[in-house]
Amino acid sequence: MVDVVQQFFHDNADLQRGEVEDFLSDIMNQEFNTVVEDGSLPQLCDALLQMFSQWQQGALQTLRNTIDSLSQKKSERAKVTPPPPQSDEDEDEEPQVMECEPSAPSVSRKADPPEEEEGWTVVKKK
Template structure:
């Protein structure tokens, strides 16, 4: 079933609203984790996430979380480890093609290494 242009535009704006207000992405952009084109990468992510929903039917929530986590890792060298991805996906998951079943949570990190990665942790 093809989405109409109007509904696709509304969905894209919803994705944009969620990603633009996601603190992890904003921290990555504000601190230059994506390089000089960090803001352009964040804008590009909106289109990529929208297209991912469009191209894949019956997505599971964990699939979307993994996809966005991979984008953050590849484009911003940022491992999202603060528990915010499932929360963000609750907002985005209001789209019709996402199932809200949750896989078991990932195991906690075993050690903090200085390997050049930026780890975003949940505030206490």
């Protein structure tokens, strides 16, 4: 995902937040079967655009400081649960929980994604 996002930024000049948000939303939908509804995508896109701009301008110390401040933020985590199983076979399984930083550019998983190919994971605020 990192390489694809990096290539997107290099291939497109003067990106706007909405364009980056749509791109990331599509990646999350298509690659991870995840719909992000917790408001973190605009924050993430703003941070990515800011860091890319700093890199383009050669402001590497400012970029390092921005990355350090993002990695040190401790904010409320969103709780993510998969949709309820559609078949009776999955009744014995525990719900899977995944946590993500709404303001950080990465998502950390506590459980594997749901086995269902047609099911979608929805990221919502607690």
